[in-house]
Amino acid sequence: MPEAIFVGRSLTCHFRGVTALEGLNFCIYPGEKVGLIGASGAGKSTLLSLLNGQLRPTGGELLTWGEPLAQLSPRRRRRIQRQIGTIYQQLNLVDSLAVIHNVNAGHLGRWSFLKAAFSLIFPCDRPLALAALEQVRIPEKILTRTDELSGGQKQRVALARVLVQDPAVILADEPIASLDPHLSREMMDLLAHLCDTQGKTLVISLHSLEFARSHCDRLIGLKTGKILFDQPAATVNDTQIAHLYGHQSIY
Incomplete structure (x- = not known):
């Protein structure tokens, strides 16, 4: 068994006295495609924010490649975070910029400030940006202003930005929430294909x-900040789903 990328031990997170996550225990291994499911407010987005280091746990322990990310020096923490790419539900794109600039934002963890500023005038590493856009099947949009794209195309730009970053782990927070069923399937197929062919790990809410x-x-089924089940997707049954989304608890 390879070393786990993420290990949660009694992982807890509170916001202003409200418990968002409580007592989570889990391991996520290289190459897995892990889905976080549960009703709104169950804690899925909070867990993703803990995994990428945006939030710090208020109790328990979270190890990332065997290290407690929240306790590391800023420099060491940033080095590890460069191996974790996140697709946010809000996408976090700059609509007034061309697609290439949004894709090149995937370089910011390793580019100097001067190179990043220069690239806003004369885009750097265009071949790599183009290759990423080819993978998400919109290379012709490389110089298009981002606010001229459809919602589905913006989702692909956000994914291309992560591909340029080239992380070992992709975290995706509701990446298909605003897409129709056809585009949702295309995006899910693309994410699964990239992980299967490039050996990346996917954690997706x-x-x-x-x-x-x-x-x-x-x-992983989350309800009111607790894990109700954590098991192979094919073995999750209708009774468990009813508990997860209903008013009953399996505890």
Whole structure:
């Protein structure tokens, strides 16, 4: 068994006296496609923010490649975070900039300030940006202003930005929430294909149970900040799903 990328031990996170996550225990291994499912407010986005280091746990322990990310020096923490790419639900694109600039934002963890500023005038590493856009099948949009794109195309730009970053882990927070069923399937197929062909690890929060079951190897069911189940996707049954989304608890 390879070393786990993420290990949570009694992982807890509070916001202003409110418990967002409580007592989570889990391991996520290289190459897995893990789906986080549960109703709104279950703690899925909070868990992703802990995994990428945006939030710090208020209790328990979270190890990332065997190291407590929250306790590391800023320099060491940034080095590890460069191996974790995040697709945010809000996408975090700059609409007034061309697509190439948004894609090149994936370099910011390793570019100097001067190179980043220069690239806003004369875009650097265009071949790499183009290759990423080819992978998400919109290379012709490389010089288009981002605010001229459709919602589905913006999702692809956000994914291309992560591809340029070239992380070992992709975290995706509801990446298909604003897409129609056809575009949702295309995006899920693309994410799964990239992980399968490039050996990346995927942790993705989803409202769609259909796509969670069809595109993830494993599902973690979260309810009111606790893990109700953590098991292979094919073994999750209707009774568990009813507990997860209903008013009953399996505890």
